Amino acid sequence: MELLRYGHDAWGAVVVNGVSWDLLGVAFGAGVAVVVVHAVRRLLGRKSGG
Amino acid sequence: MADQNVDSLRRHAAPDRIFHWVTAATMFVLLGTSLLPIIGIRFAWLVPHWVAGLVLTAMVLFHVYRAVAALNLRAMQLKGADFAELKGAKPGKYSLPQKGMHVAWMVVVLVAIATGLILMVKAGVPFLTRNPYLLQLKTWGLLTLLHDLAALGAVFLVIVHVYFGLLPEKRHYLKSMLRGNVSRAALAKDHDLAKVERGE
Numbered sequence: 001m002e003l004l005r006y007g008h009d010a011w012g013a014v015v016v017n018g019v020s021w022d023l024l025g026v027a028f029g030a031g032v033a034v035v036v037v038h039a040v041r042r043l044l045g046r047k048s049g050g
Numbered sequence: 051m052a053d054q055n056v057d058s059l060r061r062h063a064a065p066d067r068i069f070h071w072v073t074a075a076t077m078f079v080l081l082g083t084s085l086l087p088i089i090g091i092r093f094a095w096l097v098p099h100w101v102a103g104l105v106l107t108a109m110v111l112f113h114v115y116r117a118v119a120a121l122n123l124r125a126m127q128l129k130g131a132d133f134a135e136l137k138g139a140k141p142g143k144y145s146l147p148q149k150g151m152h153v154a155w156m157v158v159v160l161v162a163i164a165t166g167l168i169l170m171v172k173a174g175v176p177f178l179t180r181n182p183y184l185l186q187l188k189t190w191g192l193l194t195l196l197h198d199l200a201a202l203g204a205v206f207l208v209i210v211h212v213y214f215g216l217l218p219e220k221r222h223y224l225k226s227m228l229r230g231n232v233s234r235a236a237l238a239k240d241h242d243l244a245k246v247e248r249g250e
Contacts, residue, residue: 004195009187016191019198021088027202031209038213 058233059246061143061226066121069113070227076106077204080162084201100175103166110159122249126152140242142250147214154207162200165193 002020009015062070079102083095117123125143128150135146144152172190174180182190215224222236234243 007187007191015188016195018191018194019202023202024085024088024205027205028209031206034206034210035213042217 057235058231059237059243060230061232061237062230063120064230065112065116067227067230069109069116073106073109073113076102076109077208080106081201081204081208085205096173100166100170100173103163103170106159107163107167110163125249128153140240140245142242142245142248145240151207151211154203155211158200158203158207161196162204165197165200168193169197 001022003023005017005020006014007017079098083099083102087093087095117126122143126149128146132141132146132149135141168185169190171178171180171184172182185193214220215227222232226232237243237246
């Protein structure tokens, strides 16, 4: 998985163009992970009467 | 605090509720116009993107004005004492997670605005002469990198913020952002009403 997007300047040198859009899935997945972990803890807390 | 009574407290005044919902709408437009093309849904995204960005900028300026002129900055300020909540202490108006969410949004939105306003010179908008040579290519790349990171941060924060806003036990926060008031009984479960009354 790439972390950055790259391009070239007029002299052929590599320049950073931005974030790799592979990370879009990571950001989305991290958000969903927080939701899932909290939802599971909440469910377990209810079952144990906490 | 106006509009308070025996049963309820005014939590969010109308201008602040309008700020919240307009900001939320612009955030969805900004994320939709920037990220949908990336996942293959192609359309003319640039104009709605910069228009929404300018609306967001105006709303943030309005919010800063409100925070300084009309709101109690102390209530949202993250302090060392807030971490006593981890040991069971009840917070004032805003809890530690709420203050943390505010700081996270502040960083993401300010980075997005600061970089986005400069990037408009490169992209070209009707009221600015397009000048892609204003900065070096690597500097444009760095600004785009920061703008992209702000977008990814916003994706994460939107998911978390919407989830917690919709939880049944947090529903009174959502209702107060819609109607302005919150019941004292609901707030007292997780907040120290004496601190709230003192503006903490």
